[in-house]
Amino acid sequence: MAATSDDETAAAPDVGLGTGALAPYARPVREGVTPVAGSSSAADGTRNLLPDAITRRLTRLLLAQRLRLGYLPSAPLQLHHLLLFARALEEMPIAIETDKAKDQHYELPTTFFKLVLGRNLKYSSCYFPDETSTLEDAEVAMLELYCERAQLQDGQTILDVGCGWGSLSLYIAKKCRNCSITGICNSTTQKAFIEEQCRENELSNVEIIVADISKFEMERSFDRIISIEMFEHMKNYKVLLKKISRWMKEDSLLFVHYFCHKAFPYHFEDNNEDDWITRYFFTGGTMPSANLLLYFQDDVSIVNHWLISGTHYARTSEEWLKRMDSNIASIRPIFEKTYGKESAIKWIAYWRTFFISVAELFGYNNGDEWMVAHFLFRKK
Numbered sequence: 001m002a003a004t005s006d007d008e009t010a011a012a013p014d015v016g017l018g019t020g021a022l023a024p025y026a027r028p029v030r031e032g033v034t035p036v037a038g039s040s041s042a043a044d045g046t047r048n049l050l051p052d053a054i055t056r057r058l059t060r061l062l063l064a065q066r067l068r069l070g071y072l073p074s075a076p077l078q079l080h081h082l083l084l085f086a087r088a089l090e091e092m093p094i095a096i097e098t099d100k101a102k103d104q105h106y107e108l109p110t111t112f113f114k115l116v117l118g119r120n121l122k123y124s125s126c127y128f129p130d131e132t133s134t135l136e137d138a139e140v141a142m143l144e145l146y147c148e149r150a151q152l153q154d155g156q157t158i159l160d161v162g163c164g165w166g167s168l169s170l171y172i173a174k175k176c177r178n179c180s181i182t183g184i185c186n187s188t189t190q191k192a193f194i195e196e197q198c199r200e201n202e203l204s205n206v207e208i209i210v211a212d213i214s215k216f217e218m219e220r221s222f223d224r225i226i227s228i229e230m231f232e233h234m235k236n237y238k239v240l241l242k243k244i245s246r247w248m249k250e251d252s253l254l255f256v257h258y259f260c261h262k263a264f265p266y267h268f269e270d271n272n273e274d275d276w277i278t279r280y281f282f283t284g285g286t287m288p289s290a291n292l293l294l295y296f297q298d299d300v301s302i303v304n305h306w307l308i309s310g311t312h313y314a315r316t317s318e319e320w321l322k323r324m325d326s327n328i329a330s331i332r333p334i335f336e337k338t339y340g341k342e343s344a345i346k347w348i349a350y351w352r353t354f355f356i357s358v359a360e361l362f363g364y365n366n367g368d369e370w371m372v373a374h375f376l377f378r379k380k
Contacts, residue, residue, distance in 0.1 A: 055353060059360040067369065070264040078263065085265050086295040089286075092235040094214035094243075096284040110193050112334050113165065115327040116320050121165035121193075124229040125259060125313040125362075125372050135319040138312070143171045149306065149374055150255035154178045156223035159247060161213060162230030164187075166194035166206070173203045183208045184216065214240075221249045230256045232285055237296040245299035245379055254300055254377040258288055259313060259362070261370050266288040282352050285333060290373045300377035310371040314363030321355040 072078045113121055118135040125350075126138035127145055146168060152158070154176040160169045163183030183206065185191060191208045198206050209216075213230065225244055234240050244254060255341050268285040290307055324331060328348070335344035362370050 002339050023087055052356060055356055056360055059357050060364065063361060063364050063369075066266075070261065070266065072264075080291070081264065082289060083295070086237075086292060089236055090238045094236045094240050095212075095226065095234050108338055109334060110165065110189055112331060112338075115330055116323045118169065118319075120167040122167040123164050124257070125308070126316045126319075127308065127312050128315050135316070135323075138316065138319075139167065140171075143168055143314075145374075146228070146255060146257065147172065147175070149304070149376060150224055150226055151376075152176065152179070152224055153251060156180075157221075158182070159225045160184070161225060161227040161244070163194070163208070164191075164228075165190050166197065168226065168228060169194065169206055169208075170197055170201070170203070170334040173198070173206045174201060177205065179205060181206045182220075182222070184211055184213060186210065186212060190280075217243075218247070221247055221252070223249060223252055225252065225254045227255070228257045229259065231256060231288065235284075235286060237293060238298060241293075241296050241377075242299045244361070248300075248379040250379060252379050253303065254375075254379075256293065256375040256377070258293075258373055259370065260288045260290045260373045261294070262287070262290045262307070262368065265292050277354065277357055287370075288373075290371065293373075293375050297377075297380065299380050302375065302380050304374075304376040306374040308372040308374065310362035310364070310367035310369065312362075312367070313370075313372060314359045314361075314367060317355045317358035317362070321352065324352060324355065 072081060081222075088132045097304045100255040110121075114121065114306075117123055118126070118139040120136070120139040120143065122139045122142070125142065126135065127142035128138045129141050133141070147150075152172065156176075158167075158172060158179055159170075160181060160183040163169050163185050166183055166185075169183040183194065185194075187206060188210055191210050192209050194206065197260055198204070214234070225248060227244075231237065241254075248254060265286065267289045268282045268287065291305075294302060294305070332348065333342060335347050338344075339347045364370060
């Protein structure tokens with residue numbers, strides 16, 4: 001995933017994406033209620049309940065802190081910070097903590113995500129055309145938007161970098177039967193799921209490679225390369241884009257979707273006890289600014305650039321939360337098997353709080369702070 005993403009108190013810890021030390025630590029015993037951290041009665045859920053409304057309020061307070069930390073007194077200072085951040089990324093490896101980041105989101109079996117995500121298992125922001133759109137509608141609308149903005153045509157060779165459960169790869173494979181799609185993911189579980197879907201849908205034009213993109217090399221080139229919510233898990237965009245450019249033909253296009261803040265970038269840093277969401281969901285991650293990739297054009301050149309209101313991601317995460325709550329009876333045994341019976345209660349609360357935090361982050365200021373950026377590049 002990714003990463004997400006959607007906080008007026010005196011102290012100002014580097015809270016990153018989430019709710020910091022204020023996050024509850026016990027299970028939601030019913031929809032809309034979460035027991036408070038350290039509650040001795042968490043198992044029976046009879047006392048010390050923290051309503052979701054309070055969790056949301058605390059999240060918004062922490063997001064307001066993040067904005068106070070991020071916005072500097074003048075435009076020149078803001079630009080100076082952005083340039084320093086971009087140059088500092090060039091001194092870093094392509095990615096850090098890749099194994100930990102993988103475990104945080106993909107330790108749970110696919111059965112959990114089938115109960116929470118939409119039919120296409122799109123674990124990234126969807127796009128809601130109107131108020132009546134379902135999550136499935138929104139998945140398809142965003143997938144179609146990718147195809148349009150990446151200028152996909154039937155018969156092309158396509159590389160889906162960070163393909164997840166194959167929502168886009170499978171969508172293109174069905175839509176454009178003459179396309180040849182290669183997907184790179186970091187999970188054997190995801191590869192198995194995609195290949196099962198290919199068999200069920202009689203698709204022979206999809207190949208899935210399990211690899212760490214920061215270390216992976218190959219001697220192939222493609223007409224289109226697409227990356228959806230992978231750059232947020234990366235650091236050195238200069239080296240990453242150089243690597244990707246080697247897989248592009250002379251007339252290739254690269255399409256990137258990442259979530260971002262509209263003005264300033266920052267790292268998700270697990271350097272204090274308050275940074276709860278980094279530790280459990282986004283270790284080693286980056287929150288880019290909406291324009292950050294424009295400073296890495298050594299090997300690619302910008303063709304187009306779009307912004308999508310954060311309200312779409314907020315609504316996406318609200319839908320995930322609703323599905324988690326409605327399927328909690330089926331989800332509880334999955335968590336017990338994955339995390340152990342003693343920790344299942346805690347992890348149900350963690351995931352609910354994560355979805356709430358994402359929704360509040362992207363919904364903040366009516367979706368005009370944290371949002372989604374799309375880029376289209378050509379090979380330089």
